[in-house]
Amino acid sequence: MAQIFTLKALKATINQIRHEEPPVSGRFSPQPRVLAENYRRMVFARTGEVDLDRLPENFRPTALQSLVKDSAGPSATGQ
Numbered sequence: 001m002a003q004i005f006t007l008k009a010l011k012a013t014i015n016q017i018r019h020e021e022p023p024v025s026g027r028f029s030p031q032p033r034v035l036a037e038n039y040r041r042m043v044f045a046r047t048g049e050v051d052l053d054r055l056p057e058n059f060r061p062t063a064l065q066s067l068v069k070d071s072a073g074p075s076a077t078g079q
Contacts, residue, residue, distance in 0.1 A: 002051045003051065003053070004049050004050070005049065005052055006049045007039070007047065007049065008048075010035060010038065010039050011039060014035050017031060017035070034059050037059075038056075052064065
């Protein structure tokens with residue numbers, strides 16, 4: 001079964017991590033950097049959602065953690 005990650009969920013996850021772990025010297029830690037890079041790719045491609053199986057392997061663990069947070073409650077989705 002496909003695991004879909006939406007642009008909206010990705011943005012909310014990046015903002016949540018940014019709030020919990022503010023950038024140091026203007027740089028994100030590795031986890032939000034990977035998320036931000038994939039967010040950039042999705043925006044550039046004008047894609048609203050993506051199947052995790054189609055993403056680079058280095059993104060999948062972070063994305064899966066984010067999906068779990070999203071399904072856990074409204075704070076991860078920004079609603």
